[in-house]
Amino acid sequence: QVQLVESGGGLVQAGGSLRLSCAASARFFSDYAMAWLRQAPGKEREFVACIDWSGDTLYADFVKGRFTISRDNAKNAVYLQMNSLRAEDTAVYFCAARMSRLPSNRADEYSYLGQGTQVTVSS
Numbered sequence: 001q002v003q004l005v006e007s008g009g010g011l012v013q014a015g016g017s018l019r020l021s022c023a024a025s026a027r028f029f030s031d032y033a034m035a036w037l038r039q040a041p042g043k044e045r046e047f048v049a050c051i052d053w054s055g056d057t058l059y060a061d062f063v064k065g066r067f068t069i070s071r072d073n074a075k076n077a078v079y080l081q082m083n084s085l086r087a088e089d090t091a092v093y094f095c096a097a098r099m100s101r102l103p104s105n106r107a108d109e110y111s112y113l114g115q116g117t118q119v120t121v122s123s
Helices: none
Strands: 004-005 008-014 019-025 034-041 046-051 057-059 066-070 077-082 091-098 118-123
Touching: 004 091, 019 034, 019 091, 034 066, 034 077, 046 066, 046 077, 057 066, 057 118
Parallel strands: 008 118
Antiparallel strands: 004 019, 019 077, 034 046, 034 091, 046 057, 066 077, 091 118
């Protein structure tokens, strides 16, 4: 079992930056692949980025070059640095965990989700 708590969301102007953080309570954090998912109003939850225990990453095409996912296994934490934000990035962002060392770009393969943090980008 793992519990996830996100922080760092907020309101930002287009072109700005935000850094999301996720604190995980897990006995063996490095056994989990971690991800960020997001859900905009009226849309399905979608994959944003993931990182495996060794630091290998996958990104959705719409965030490549703008967002960076990272993790600190010593602190049981994962981060999402978001730069060059756009109005279409507005969504609730969820920290997610998958009981596997292999990453996945499928949102439905992450069994554990945090409560989410709102990111609003004004144009």
